[in-house]
Amino acid sequence: MSVAIKLSKALLSRIECVKVATTGRIYGLVQNNAVLVLGFSLNESVENNLPFGFKNLGIIQWSNDTNFNLQPEETDSVQLKYNLSSAEEKLTVVWKNKSNEWENVSYAEFIDDELKKEWVCLRTQFQLKYSIESASNYRGQLLDLLKSTRTKICETNKPILKVSGTEIVLKKDKGLVGIGKNAKINAAVQQTKTDATQCNSNNFETLNIKMEAGEESVDDINAIFSNILLDSSKKSTQIDFDALAFVRLSMGANQMYEIILKSIDRNISCVEVSVTDVDRPLHTFTFYPKVLEHFISFVYPTTSADDDKDQIAQRKQNHIILNLSRPYLRRDDAYSFNNEATGPQLLNPHIGLKSSVKDGKQYLVKGDYLYYHYMQDNFDDNGWGCAYRSFQTLFSWFRLQGYTNKSVPTHGEIQKCLVQLGDKPASFQNSRQWIGSTEVSMCLQYFLNVDSRILHVTSGGEMAQHGPTFAQHFTTYGTPIMIGGGVLAHTILGIDYNSQTNELKFLILDPHHTGADDLDLIQKKGWCSWKPVTFWDKKSYYNCCMPLFPDAIDY
Incomplete structure (x- = not known):
């Protein structure tokens, strides 16, 4: 065959x-x-x-x-x-x-979407502390201890493994508990499903595994898998493990135990090459760079200076990614399993939407972003905060791409920025006054050191002429665009463009939504949807804030 x-x-x-x-x-x-x-x-x-x-x-x-x-x-x-x-x-x-x-x-x-249909991640996180006898030969001591941990977990004192959110227990030589002996891994995934998680289609399915000591009388895994005694007064160092396995949904669930142990063995090997003579805790970070479209993990120290950590990330990126135009392997770029760190806002609500430009080519936002709109965070900005919300969506793009670890600014922080820059009077602070594309560009520069191009369009009817401009922007930069016109602001996530016929549609994210963050509702009601050129008012002029990349990557 x-x-x-x-x-x-x-x-x-x-x-x-x-x-x-x-x-x-x-x-x-x-x-x-x-x-x-x-x-x-x-x-x-x-x-x-x-x-x-x-x-x-x-x-x-x-x-x-x-x-x-x-x-x-x-x-x-x-x-x-x-x-x-x-x-x-x-x-x-x-x-x-x-x-x-x-x-x-x-x-x-x-593409990776095909993998998401057939593969699942088995993720095992645990933390161990190691007692170091003396400062001399720190590296050698810790490597010996890690070797001992590998032997204890993978060979001698094999642990009990539990699948979080289910009744499934995996034990050495005792098969499965909580699922049929002939069940597939997909059956374990289904046990973790709730109404709240059924719609999570952006990320890989993940089964979180909890490791427990194989001896019923022992609660602390350190007592079995490292050399720490509970009453030890010796100097200790801590290592955060994060082991990942990639398996097919159709694989037998009875194979999970040995696969998980092998993933832990591989993670220990990853830790070992990161051990130096400097005594500092280590943490495993897992990434899913868009330029790779697969998982990769690195172990970074958690107590060194930020500059030192980011230089390590830059060296790794230079070897693996071959692209230094944006950061991919910093700690803040770590993958969010099951959307665990994105907050209440929807992630990439445009996914799944279809356009209908005949023989058109789509030019879309590159990377993740969050949907900010009216009334979120229990803050009433209905009728005046649309440009603030569009700015927050733009800011979230830079945050999720790893350009910054700063929190998304609030309305008050945006207003304070514009007052400090001298663009607005002191009375602007805590007001309900609008802002536009120019103010959004000033805030991007203030908070992120990001320059923007401002595209002036004299009327909505003229938007049809700028297909090549938008196509070039999304091809070169891929950042979402804030557009303001009249009293309204929107976010442009992409275009569908036929350069021969000049037919053009815009993928619009509308910050004027005041309801719940319900993806199905938002797509069906058009709060995130493809719009024809006639969506833009011929009687209004428009300014587009088109963010570029920072002058220098802040590693």
Whole structure:
């Protein structure tokens, strides 16, 4: 039976970004008779930084001609060859068949949404403290202790594992409790479902695993898996583990136990390479950069100076992402499992909406944002706060992309900013006065050091002429746009544009909604929807605040 080779769309984009002859390793998932290639690394191995389930698949090489000098490892099954000088067929995929012979094969593209339908994350978080005998040879002592932890968890004192939000218990050699012995992992996922979580379609399904000591008489896992005694007076250091496995929903639930232990083993290996001679707590951070479209974890110190932490993140990003135009691997960029950190606002409410421009091309916001609108946070701004809310949506984009860890400014903080800048009199503070695109741009500069382009449109009818301008903005920057006209403000999330016919539709996020954050209601009532050019009033002029990137990335 032939094997289907699938390459992620994000991977193909990253491959094209490499402009010099070099070699790297590729990794991905194996699913029945399909191999899913998701990523590559150039300068260092990232296998221990990936969820368990991801495998090293083979080698990738960029060459200026057709002479590829690949030296695959014995276990390699895939080779990617990219011809930098070719004008047409640049990428060749080679597969090792059952006869151990390499042959050229075709490939298909896929996106991460396809993975979300068939795969689930098993996430195990726990914290251990380690007692250090002396300051000398700190690194050696801690590495020995981590080795002992690996042995105790994965080999000798195997823990009890519980699936949070369910009655499912996993025990060493005792099978499953709380679910049928022949059940699939999907059945465990369904046990975690509630009416409140059924609609969460933006993130990967995640089963959170709680680890307990295998001995019923012991409550503290430190007593079993580290060397800490409850009455110890020795100096201790703390490590936060966050182990991730990636498994198919169709896999048997009885396989979860050993897979989770292997994910913990991999996370311990990730911690080990981060141990230095400096005594400081360590924390595992998991990321899901849009440019990768797969999970990757790194261990950072939690007590060093911010500059030191961010320099570590920048070095990692340089090796893994190959793109320094925006931050991806800082602590504040960590992935929010199950939308755990986005607050009450809806995340990306435009997802799932369809446009209808014939032969149109969509240019959309790049990255996540939150929907801010009237009456949120128990604050009554009905009738005057639409531009404030649009600004908050723009600010949330920069926050969720990792440009800042600042909280989204309140109406009062926005007004205070404009007073301090001298744009408004002192009486503006705590008022119910409107603001417009110019004030929004000033606030972006004040809070985030972000410049904006202001596009002046003399009437709503003229909006149809600016399709190329909006297309270029979303292609180059991908930031949401605040637009003000007359007494109303909206947020533009994208356009659907046919450059031949000049037909144009706008993806609009409307801050004038005063009701609940109900995604179905908001989409059906048009609070987030595609609008024709006639949506804009021909009798009003409009100003668009189009945010750019910061002058320098604040790592």
